[in-house]
Amino acid sequence: MSVEEFDVVVAGGGPSGSTLATFVAMQGHRVLLLEKELFPRYQIGESLLPSTIHGVCQMLGVTDELAAAGFPIKRGGTFRWGARPEPWTFSFSVSPRITGPSSFAYQVERAKFDQILLNNAKRKGVVVREECSVTDVLEEGERVTGVRYTDRDGNEHEVSASFVVDASGNKSRLYSKVGGERNYSEFFRSLALFGYFEGGKRLPAPYSGNILSVAFDNGWFWYIPLSDTLTSVGAVVRREDADKVQGDREKALESLISEAPLIAEYLADAKRVTTGKYGEVRVRKDYSYNQTEFWRPGMILVGDAACFVDPVFSSGVHLATYSGLLAARSINSVLAGDLDEKTALTEFEARYRREYSVYYEFLVAFYEMNVNEESYFWQAKKVTKSKNTDLESFVDLVGGVSSGENALVNQLVERSAEFATAVDQMAGGDDASMVPLFKSQVVKQVMQEGGQEQMRVVLGEDAEPEMPLFPGGLVVSPDGMKWLPHRPV
Numbered sequence: 456m457s458v459e460e461f462d463v464v465v466a467g468g469g470p471s472g473s474t475l476a477t478f479v480a481m482q483g484h485r486v487l488l489l490e491k492e493l494f495p496r497y498q499i500g501e502s503l504l505p506s507t508i509h510g511v512c513q514m515l516g517v518t519d520e521l522a523a524a525g526f527p528i529k530r531g532g533t534f535r536w537g538a539r540p541e542p543w544t545f546s547f548s549v550s551p552r553i554t555g556p557s558s559f560a561y562q563v564e565r566a567k568f569d570q571i572l573l574n575n576a577k578r579k580g581v582v583v584r585e586e587c588s589v590t591d592v593l594e595e596g597e598r599v600t601g602v603r604y605t606d607r608d609g610n611e612h613e614v615s616a617s618f619v620v621d622a623s624g625n626k627s628r629l630y631s632k633v634g635g636e637r638n639y640s641e642f643f644r645s646l647a648l649f650g651y652f653e654g655g656k657r658l659p660a661p662y663s664g665n666i667l668s669v670a671f672d673n674g675w676f677w678y679i680p681l682s683d684t685l686t687s688v689g690a691v692v693r694r695e696d697a698d699k700v701q702g703d704r705e706k707a708l709e710s711l712i713s714e715a716p717l718i719a720e721y722l723a724d725a726k727r728v729t730t731g732k733y734g735e736v737r738v739r740k741d742y743s744y745n746q747t748e749f750w751r752p753g754m755i756l757v758g759d760a761a762c763f764v765d766p767v768f769s770s771g772v773h774l775a776t777y778s779g780l781l782a783a784r785s786i787n788s789v790l791a792g793d794l795d796e797k798t799a800l801t802e803f804e805a806r807y808r809r810e811y812s813v814y815y816e817f818l819v820a821f822y823e824m825n826v827n828e829e830s831y832f833w834q835a836k837k838v839t840k841s842k843n844t845d846l847e848s849f850v851d852l853v854g855g856v857s858s859g860e861n862a863l864v865n866q867l868v869e870r871s872a873e874f875a876t877a878v879d880q881m882a883g884g885d886d887a888s889m890v891p892l893f894k895s896q897v898v899k900q901v902m903q904e905g906g907q908e909q910m911r912v913v914l915g916e917d918a919e920p921e922m923p924l925f926p927g928g929l930v931v932s933p934d935g936m937k938w939l940p941h942r943p944v
């Protein structure tokens with residue numbers, strides 16, 4: 456068998472794989488992406504965040520294509536959640552001066568969104584082979600040196616590469632080749648049961664594209680508008696209530712909907728889609744975990760292959776695309792001969808784990824809406840094992856990204872301060888539907904975090920290098936595509 460050679464081979468053409476492959480190919484490296492399915496293919500994960508659209512996707516160069524796709528505009532979220540009996544809404548545009556034209560995300564049919572990213576990868580020079588399933592990795596001693604895959608005709612192939620990236624999502628077993636183990640979250644032990652409806656009601660403008668999340672006795676519902684008429688509806692129930700999703704899935708979904716009056720009201724005139732890719736009522740379980748290792752010599756995990764946390768705040772595609780960007784920077788730096796592998800990949804892992812932790816903590820707190828903020832911050836201290844105060848622990852965890860050379864820092868600090876003021880005004884303002892959660896420093900930090908990739912896009916080559924995120928760590932190159940050693944002035 457002849458063995459093809461590439462610089463990088465990527466298993467999986469979802470958002471994490473296509474993002475990484477594109478950023479590496481954009482630096483002139485030879486990248487092969489192997490995707491098991493023929494696109495467009497179904498995937499769950501339809502509600503996106505502004506940082507994906509205006510940060511990573513803009514760097515990828517797909518902004519216009521996304522705008523032309525006609526995806527519903529998501530201006531924020533509407534929740535029937537916690538102690539408050541009425542629905543309450545938050546908007547991304549709490550300050551038009553900060554987010555302005557970027558104060559939205561999209562609700563996407565993933566088949567279309569993922570196809571846009573994969574097509575873009577091809578245009579940027581990635582060799583994409585669909586209906587090719589990676590079956591194993593090739594190893595020489597400690598190092599992963601390539602993959603074995605089966606093509607659509609059942610023929611086996613071997614490819615050698617300097618780096619193998621597992622971007623094959625949560626179902627494939629390739630991730631185990633990196634070593635360590637997958638730790639499932641005790642806190643987020645849930646099951647999701649979901650289907651699609653035509654003719655569901657919409658929230659009033661300008662929030663008709665918002666995600667609607669509705670808590671009920673056994674869990675919560677998502678209600679995501681995917682077009683004027685198509686809606687994605689899913690129930691997330693606790694593991695203890697697993698019997699509610701057993702048996703006939705259609706009946707189980709109907710029964711859960713009847714337990715959530717707001718969802719039942721919104722679907723009163725709707726019909727469940729029963730044919731095509733949206734015709735099935737699907738189940739997903741055990742979907743919050745993280746792998747104890749994110750890389751080994753020659754192999755890297757990105758996206759769901761590495762970790763995933765409960766979908767309540769729609770962070771999955773953000774983590775997938777952001778980790779793709781982080782790992783691409785490490786690979787680009789090593790292939791250019793700028794950094795050794797360990798240094799570059801340690802930076803990737805540290806930043807990805809920090810981002811995951813930010814969302815994990817954020818979501819834990821969000822599930823405990825009736826608990827005060829001190830408990831929220833205490834969780835951060837517990838996870839980081841920090842000796843600082845609870846709040847400082849979390850701020851340490853997510854802080855530092857905005858430091859660096861003055862022009863960027865000043866802009867970010869100034870903008871972040873405005874943003875924090877706007878969030879405070881929102882929390883204490885006249886709009887009674889805004890929740891006290893937004894008074895939290897942690898929430899401000901998380902929301903500011905999402906703006907940082909956007910700033911890089913805005914400033915481009917003019918962006919000043921940042922300070923390292925961790926002591927002794929690396930900084931981002933001005934074009935955002937590599938890591939640089941930090942040289943204090």
Ligand code: FAD
Nearest residue numbers: 467469470471491500502589623624627758759766771772
């Ligand atoms: P995937 O999107 O899973 O892509 C992996 C690709 O790899 C697939 O195309 C697959 O066919 C391919 N593949 C698999 N095995 C192989 C192989 N052996 N060889 C080659 N190719 C292979 N996220 C959000 O952002 N918003 C949401 O609203 C949201 N809701 C969610 C609701 C639920 C119930 C769940 C479980 C998740 C939700 N998510 C959401 C998360 C989102 O689905 C994932 O985080 C995201 O799809 C991860 O992207 P990825 O590229 O890592 O993996």
